Amino acid sequence: MSSKTIAKQFVHMGARFRIVRPENLPRRLRRADYAIDVVTDKQGQLFEMQLSSVREEQLDIDVLQCDRHDRHLLLLVKTPEANDRFLCGHDEREWFVAAVPGGASSVAQAKLALLPAEVRQAADEARLNQGQRTRRHNRAFIRQGEWFFVPVPGFHVDKKMIHRHEPISRGGGSKPHWVAELYRTGGEPVHVCSEYPNGLTDREYKQLIADRPSARRWGWERRVRDAGVYARGTVRHPDHATITLREWHRVRMNTENKTRQKANVAFLD
Known part of the structure; x- marks a missing residue:
């Protein structure tokens, strides 16, 4: 063509x-x-x-x-x-x-x-048809951009473990979505900055600093990669309408990160 x-x-x-x-x-x-x-x-x-x-x-x-x-x-x-x-x-x-x-x-x-596997399962359990599954809001989940939020009824979290006004990001320089209340479990602690938006492990970070001492001044932040993530309250992003989660929801990213061609997408949400 x-x-x-x-x-x-x-x-x-x-x-x-x-x-x-x-x-x-x-x-x-x-x-x-x-x-x-x-x-x-x-x-x-x-x-x-x-x-x-x-x-x-x-x-x-x-x-x-x-x-x-x-x-x-x-x-x-x-x-x-x-x-x-x-x-x-x-x-x-x-x-x-x-x-x-x-x-x-x-x-x-x-x-x-x-749709990630957990979201498809929730849609199956809710008996959603094809049209309902592609909507941003339905009885199985809520979607904002690349992020899906699946309700977890009865889920309880220690208040001391809740992070307030916390970003979630797919990496690669994408604009984060800001969550009012976030709880993480598991995952890998990483160091993140504009030069390394996907994060470096402690070992990788120490090696970089040893090789380039000036990298200490790159504005690093501590994040957790590939953690189990749960959200509650408002979720905000400049490109999307704000959503409000009345109860805890499991957070899942779409399946784009599983594709071979993801590197050929230069623009990220």
Whole structure:
């Protein structure tokens, strides 16, 4: 599918699309492989694919489905290594792009593929149909962006262990969601800063400081990676409507982090 044809599909859902060459971008923004981003120009947001002319010869790009009413489309990028799928669309206030696991061939299938196992189980127990499962609010869970919140009735937490106004983030430089009350169990303590948004273990941090003493001044914070997380109260994010959790909810991230092509998504929520 030509770039003009792809751009027309984006127009159908009310968005813009363009391809840019890495050599025309500042060096700090150039990617080793192709990358799909949401950027902003004078006209507003648009989808941008960074793609070298050499790499373009190796790829076959297609739009599997465009849902004009829902303002979503499913993009397929066939590479010599694999077939990569990306859900591009509008969620509440902003455009987004998400790497999709599996072999989805429609927007609805892509949304379902992004549900983590625990969320799917909760949806099964609540006997939700396909349409209900893709809503942000239903009787099984609440979703805000890439985060799902599953109610845990009767869950009790020691008040001393509750963190107030705590961020949750997928890493990779994404904007955090701020939770009024958060409880963590298990996980791995890490050191986080803008240079290492995914965190370093104590051993990795000490090695970095030994090699680069100036790194001590990088504004590090202590976080917990891959912990069991529970939330209660308000959850806020600039790109989404605030939600309020009346009881404790288990927090789960969508399945994008399980995809091979997650590295090809430059924009993160």
